[in-house]
Amino acid sequence: MQQEKNAAGSRTTDLVSMSDLTVTLSGILGTKGWLSGLDTRPYARDWLDRFGVEPLGVARPTGTAEVVEVVKACGKAGVAVVPQGGNTGLCGAAVAGLPNAVILSLSRMTAIGQPDPDTGSIPVEAGVVLATLHEALEPHGLIFPMHLGAEGSARIGGLIGTNAGGSHALRYGMMHDLVLGLEVVLPDGTVWNGLRAVQKDNAGYQLRRLFCGAEGTLGVVTRAILKLHPAPRQRATALMVAPDFAAAVAFGTFLRREAGEFLSGLEFFCDLGVGLALKHLPDLALPLEKRGAVYMLVELTCGSPRVPLDEILGFSLEQGMEQGLVTDGALAMSDAHRAHFWRLREEQPEGQRLEGEQLKHDISVPPGKLAQFIAAAGAICAGMLPGVRINPFGHLGDGNIHYNLTPPEGVAGFGGKAGEIGQALAALATEMGGSFAAEHGLGRAKIALADRHRSRVERDLMARLKAALDPSAVMNPGVLVDSRPQRTSFE
Template sequence: MPETPSDFLGVLSARLGEKHVIADPAGMESYLVEERKLYRGNALAVVRPGNTEEVAFVVQECAKAKVAAVPQGGNTGLVGGGVPHTGIVLSLARLDRIREVNPFNATMIVEAGCILKTIQDAAEKVDCIFPLSLASEGSCRIGGNISTNAGGVNVLRYGNTRELVLGLEVVLADGRIWNGLKSLRKDNTGYDLKNLFIGSEGTLGIVTAAVLKLFPRPKTRVVAFIGCASPHAALDLFEGLRQTLGDALTAFEFMPRFALDIVLRHAPGAVRPLSGDHAAYALIEVASPDPEIDLRALLEKALGSAFENGTIEDATIAASEAQNAALWYLRESLSDVQGLEGGSIKHDVSVPVSDVADFIVTASRACEEALPGIRVCAFGHFGDGNIHFNLTQPIDMEKPLFLAQWGRFNRIVHDIVHAMNGSISAEHGIGLIKRDELARYKDPVALDLMKTLKRALDPQNILNPGKVVALEGDLPPALPMGKKG
């Protein structure tokens, strides 16, 4: 550490300007508390560089002084990956320029602080799309999306963030800048360095800019909401639609009856999509850049066949963009309304697509047997095997008592996921919350390789220390909300 924190912060202020080095508690507070308000952290200051060179300068000074730097974008992460224990919060919010849009090359170069919705809008202006789509897209920033390898509702057609990135610019732990901003579809010159940093949650380097892939903008889309008798029937529907519709099937989202019930109960303006109740629901979207394709006719035919063979019980197909949006609203409101039903123990997991229905049934039964009255809210991206297996407290149970059992239900759910050769983190990352879980379930050789990479690229352990993998001397995995570290 420097002789005094003020000496260190003074050096940063001289370069960045005093208003971009925030050290007062009130100004820092929003940077110290994570999205779910489960944990809060501690920091010397929040530092807000305005360009890549200033990021590099800050990291160089941190390396000299052996001060931790915790990168943060929109602070919308769900695993505590941006919660600092000490050192500085390195906010990338000011790095918000779109440097280039090239529709012919179908690429865009953006800085890490760009809000995802801003990127989507810029792509649409050149008749393209950037297909990453999340509930937090109005506030999350692309650097965080890249650092967690975010998923979202369009993974089925376009892939995770990893598949949407062609190149990166990264500030390394010693302050050097790696310029990998190439817009190439093929580059076989040695190791694929960008994939070291995508999904590393800022522990190996700090992403400051990226080359993103663009795609033709769909000229027509149709959304349908379907009632099924079970998760297995919904999986049969997915397989049938995938075979008949191919790449036109861009999204397939699953919801249980409980999920729709609470959306209808709490989400303003939500309208019941089907006349009856069903054990399972699927929200699907089909889209095409060809305006001449009659997607509605294709979907009607496919759903008609599914109804005749007993795969589905009922369905409604949107007849306008307004109705498309109304059906999507039922799915997109779900994350917000869960909290209105009480405490929620959340799991972001994935299993092979062929096992996703078995997982939901098996894990639901196990949790219901462990705590009678628990309400399972298992929903998500059925088509890529990613389920948000969330557990809502029993109606007659106190919230603190329920949340105190998080570790117990982690063991139940994650053991089942592991037995199915799945993953305990599908799209949210590891951060603080799942660090110890990763050590339990990750292949030991893989975990050792991850630690080797961390030590090689960040030998002083100053980049987001204590996240993803635990090294000797790291602090405990989380700080309880309301207690300062």
């Protein structure tokens, strides 16, 4: 009886504490900045609707000072803080995994500073949408060379948190290569100001890189200085067909040698993906005479109008055909053609989503082993679920494969094989010296995979870093290093 009274008293204390925190946060942020109840629903579930419990509320600060106050208040109350950008992630890292957490949305922190063409940099707040940044840079003849399918809603802070890659990582690198400086609110509410617009800074540990890919577990990124590049003054783009994945890999090797520093995009997708995109998106068309097994999207860019990009790409296409690595191809003759070629690649996820249930896997292997992985993975999946429809697509230049599956024709679901398939693909990627988390991170979905397929030393190092910076475990608990049982993305 006494235990029941104590438990009831504890619950009452918790409710009072949560009520006090709600009042405090509402006072800090105002009615537009603090959302609760039904207003939290757009923020509460991840993009794939697999993760997320109802939060205590959603904090929407307008600047770093308010972020500090929110983090301090939550820390004092022992309440988890979940940083959130555009909530376009695929591993559940930007939604609450525990009841009564506070989602800290950066969506109102959208200031874009003046670009500095001499330094090649620009200061931005973490809530800036990637496509908005692209538009803001156009009049200045500068680009931020990060492109991905979700760029209309993905925000800079989230891209930093997941160390996003995208379709131009082959030439420009991933997000950690494009971040020069950061401002971060740490779990105790202190602010690290590392907003330095320099590429070379060897004054100790590279802290800015530590927060790239940390998925909000070490602090809240509030501002960044991003690295810019001159906008290309000419482009040459082609859509090509390869007879198989081995030929595509060989042609990619040839292109890297022939086009060198001008090669900015080297993407691939397969005929199943094309068929689904054409089926569900009637405004799409395939600008080739016939369908093929594997498609390659190649783009060369250059800042000088004097470099013969069309000649280089045309020669590469001819050589590919002579060597039997390319069976068909089309050169983009206008910006509209180029945009349509890219849409064929970028709509691959949408075509599969509209087909129905799917499994998504984010794999990377050394580029030379891409065809080997796809062949071995296909045999594994077909053995586990005969007739499963396999749709690999992604970034040929850096070996990143979005290995997505759709159930067999006329079959609902994956027959309870989803988890087994995911484990087998992760093991295969690891055996080939690759990764089961190429550019989407671990989030809540892949912690068990990391614990199984990465060394204990590596996992312990990450846990020790987390404990050192966030000893109270209030910053995005259950993400990246927490090994408590979680529902995986394969279930």
